[in-house]
Amino acid sequence: LAKTTQPISMDSYEGQEVNITCSHNNIATNDYITWYQQFPSQGPRFIIQGYKTKVTNEVASLFIPADRKSSTLSLPRVSLSDTAVYYCLVGELNSGNTPLVFGKGTRLSVIA
Amino acid sequence: KAGVTQTPRYLIKTRGQQVTLSCSPISGHRSVSWYQQTPGQGLQFLFEYFSETQRNKGNFPGRFSGRQFSNSRSEMNVSTLELGDSALYLCASSPGREAWEGYTFGSGTRLTVV
Numbered sequence: 408l409a410k411t412t413q414p415i416s417m418d419s420y421e422g423q424e425v426n427i428t429c430s431h432n433n434i435a436t437n438d439y440i441t442w443y444q445q446f447p448s449q450g451p452r453f454i455i456q457g458y459k460t461k462v463t464n465e466v467a468s469l470f471i472p473a474d475r476k477s478s479t480l481s482l483p484r485v486s487l488s489d490t491a492v493y494y495c496l497v498g499e500l501n502s503g504n505t506p507l508v509f510g511k512g513t514r515l516s517v518i519a
Numbered sequence: 520k521a522g523v524t525q526t527p528r529y530l531i532k533t534r535g536q537q538v539t540l541s542c543s544p545i546s547g548h549r550s551v552s553w554y555q556q557t558p559g560q561g562l563q564f565l566f567e568y569f570s571e572t573q574r575n576k577g578n579f580p581g582r583f584s585g586r587q588f589s590n591s592r593s594e595m596n597v598s599t600l601e602l603g604d605s606a607l608y609l610c611a612s613s614p615g616r617e618a619w620e621g622y623t624f625g626s627g628t629r630l631t632v633v
Contacts, residue, residue, distance in 0.1 A: 441621060450523075450609045450624025451562070494562075506575040507552065507611070507622055509562035 411495045416514040425482045427513050429495030432476050440471060440478045443494045445512070451494060455480070482515075490517045521545065523612050523625035531631045537598040540628045544591050544612030550574075551593040552622065553585055556607040565608075568593055569615050597630075605632045 412430040419425045431440070439458055443451035455462055455469045457478070462469045468481040482489060494512040524543040532538050544551050552575075553565040564577040568587035585595040591612075597604055607629050611622040 448607065448627070448629070450611070450627055453621040453623065456621055506564045506567050506577065508564060509554075511561055 411497055411510050413493075413495050413510065413513045415511065416516070418516045418518060419485055420518050421486055422484050425485050425489075425515060425517075427480045427482075427493055427495075427515070428477060429480070429497075430477045431495070431497045434475050434497050435499070437499045438475075438497050439499070440469065440475075441496045441498075442467070442469065442480045443496065443509075445492045445494065451509070454493075485515075485517045487517050487519060489515065491515060523610055523623050525608075525610050525625035525628050527628060528626070529629045529631075531633060532600050533633055534600055534602060536600050537596065538600060538630060539594055539596045540608055540610075540630070542593045542595075542610030542612075542625060544593070544610075545623055548612040548614055548623075549591055550613040550615030551587055551591065552611045552613075553593070553595050554609040554611065555579075556609060556627070557605075562609070565595065600632045602632050605630060 439456055441456040442454045444454050445451040455464055455467050457469045457471050459471050470479040492512040492514050494509050523545060526541045542551055550569045552567040554562050555565055556562045565579055565583055566573055566585050567575040571587045582598045587593045607627045609624050609627045611624045613622045
């Protein structure tokens with residue numbers, strides 16, 4: 408799996424847009440980019456996944472530039488309940504070759 | 520549809536004992552992965568099963584083992600428990616075939632070894 412680098416922590420006020428960038432310089436052709444969210448004492452929750460360009464769902468947007476060496480998770484108008492750890496994963500999921508590997512993630516704290 | 524179910528939710532064991540944790544994946548999912556999460560090491564991959572076969576294994580000692588049944592339910596076993604095995608053990612399921620198919624995690628089993 409391609410190694411990822413993301414900020415250890417971020418702070419934001421309620422109502423602001425939060426952008427978390429993940430660097431993955433060694434991404435392979437068959438790799439997807441997936442983001443998970445984890446609250447304390449719960450399992451990670453799938454947020455969004457993409458291969459290239461932009462993906463948007465009801466929770467977030469994922470921006471992937473043409474070279475795919477980085478990606479940005481965008482959370483619109485965050486609330487206190489968005490306080491969590493966000494993980495960026497890059498890899499060929501379900502390939503049977505490599506498992507899903509989590510890094511340290513980004514701890515987002517939303518302040519009132 | 521029902522999510523990933525892990526039992527028990529909490530467990531307290533004594534050093535030297537053994538423990539078995541259970542995971543029922545989402546109906547139709549054939550891949551089950553296990554992870555150990557501790558404050559110091561974060562989320563660490565233990566092993567993955569697909570159609571009753573271990574497809575990948577992480578870097579854990581042989582005291583950690585698992586299996587998957589024909590109905591895709593999975594169990595993991597830890598023998599000769601050590602204090603350092605105290606952790607949140609998470610199970611994740613996936614349909615298991617396509618690269619774009621994400622993983623769904625259960626709420627985990629909190630194991631405390633005393």
